[in-house]
Amino acid sequence: MQYSNIVQRVLELAQQASEARDRAARQLIEQDLRVFLKPLKAAEIYMLATLMYLGLEGGSVAGLMDRYQQMSDTFGTPERAIDQMLTKDSLHKHLRKSLAILESAGVEVDALLTTHIDSPLALLNSSDDVELSLGPWRCDQCGQAIAKPEHGLLQWLIRSKDGHGTGRDLRIVHVNHASPLGLPNGCGPDEREEFSRDGAGLSDVPLHWMLEPDGLVRLLSFVEEGEFSANEVNRIIMRLLVPGYETARPYFQKAIDAGIVELELPDDYFYQSQLGDIVANIPKLEK
Ligand SMILES: [Zn+2]
Incomplete structure (x- = not known):
């Protein structure tokens, strides 16, 4: 039986029990529910309990598998999980609510115990405990971390013609003294070589200055003057000023x-909640 049909049947019986005329009628329906639940697999029962608590306590799909793990640890046997579910008068309401949560997250009920349980999605860490911060930045030359703003530069090459600047390699x-590559050029280019290529000169600004309002204004002026494309500049702005982005x-x-x-x-544009989800799951993504 598909898992969605199981959940649906439990929901119907639980609703009937809650609407029963009297206690005896209610007990009969609960008996039916118990008979229906008994032959199910342990994982199916624990997932039902998980869904019940998701509806009862709220929360996001991201923490679902942790909750599932908790259920199987706490109850120890499927029978106990069944007993616990049957003590809840509003079981059907909790299940309905949790189905709505799954639906809005785009998670298929039928996938919960099959593909979903093995998928990275099923094992998502919650972003609730993640605090997004600025930096450390990753050096575009050596790939190593720039631990603090004083160790970094925003650097670009620019050539002027007829009063108009054309930039490249933003x-x-x-910064040289913090570069793992050492002197003479550190993580910067060979100025003479670059100049002989197309007449471009090297410019740079300390990273800590770029984090100030003036740094933002300087970057915006690049686009205004047509020295760099919005595509390049916007990504640098996000790297510098959007918490969690660089991580x-x-x-x-x-x-x-x-x-x-x-x-x-x-591409490359993410809201804070999305960046939180990514940062919270970096250990899994690294596997
Ligand atoms: Zn570097």
Whole structure:
């Protein structure tokens, strides 16, 4: 029997029990419910209890498998879980509410005990306990962390022609004295080589300055002047100023592939709740 049919049948019987005329009628229906539940697999029973508590206590689908684990640990036997469910007068209401939660999260009831239980989605950590912060930033040259703003630079190359600047290679890199690559150029380019390529000169600004309002205004002026595209500048702005962005950034594609987040905005644009979901699940995404 498909799991959604099981849940549906439990819901119907629980509703009938709650609407019974008197105690005797109610007990008869509860007996039916018990008879229906008894031959089910332990996992099916524990999942029913999990759904009941999801509806009762609220919460998100993200914590569902932790809750499931708790149920099987707490009750120890399916019989105890059944007893517990039957003590709840509003079992049908809790189940209905939890079905609504699953639906709004796009989770199929039938997948709960099959694909879902093994999928990364089923094992999601909750983002509730994650605090998103700015930095550390990842150096675009050496790939190592820039532990504090004083260790970093925003760097770019720009060439001018007829009063108009054209920029390239807008990057966040280590400042020379903090670069793991060492002197002479650290994580920056060879200025002479770059100049001989297309006449571009090197510019940079300390990362801590870029985190201030003036830094934001400077970046916006790049777009205004047409020196860099909005595509490049916006991503740098998010890296600098959106909490959690730089930590989650290496995992964007994996998180989408695993179903942890769905892209609601253009590529690389995520809301705080989505970044929280990604950051909370980095240990799983690294596996
Ligand atoms: Zn570096």
